[in-house]
Amino acid sequence: MPTFLNDSPVFGPVQSRRLGISLGINLMPATGKICSFNCAYCENGLNEQRRTSNDYVSLDELEHALKKKLASMAANGTQPDVLTFAGNGEPTASPIFAQAVDLVRALRTVYAPAARISVLSNGMFADKPSVFHALMQVDDNILKLDTVDATYIELLNKPQGPYDVNERITTYASFHGHIKIQTIFVSGKLAGVSADNTGEVYVNPWLDALEKIDPQQVFIYTIAREVPIPTLTKVAPAILDGIAQRVRKRGLPVVVSY
């Protein structure tokens, strides 16, 4: 499957590998991607391939679309397991992110009281007070940490502004356990150099960072669909299992997706 964009402001529901029946909330426009990272594995494509002149969705647009979708699901006797902030880029970069969390919490109470609220974020703005507070209000605060190696972050994630991984680790630890970490492991090449982050030089410092952060859960996964840079390849299940075992030995729960 080629890279794709999601509908906006609501997409799905889709069966998520990690989250169950997930109704997606996309604060970015449907016409392109807006992200503070530019990951080589992004299923939405590279930023430069997905430029858009449209803006983030408004709170009114989100309220209208989400009410309509939840009401139609309820009328069909279905409920989402989770309402997931994700979509075409970085949800916490939206100027209405905090209000959107409040709105989704209110609509969940009315239409889908059993559903969890999740945020999938690259964590770049997690220390901004309004974002931090909003992330504390959701059930699953799932933040990215693919590596703690600054050079590798520039190669794989390409932050689109200043990014200090040690500051990220400190911010992540300040959630005092109200955080889940997602990490992708990949192999192959990027820009002519190895892109493999499964070696000891990457895994051991990453495990040390996890211990400092002390998350509720760690998600590790690999490439599952087509990615924008085809020299990037997936990691074998046995390697992921070996890394997961080492996470467990550090006393942390881990879920693996192949």
Ligand code: SF4
């Ligand atoms: S943080 Fe997520 S949306 Fe942004 S480039 Fe990376 S994978 Fe894509």
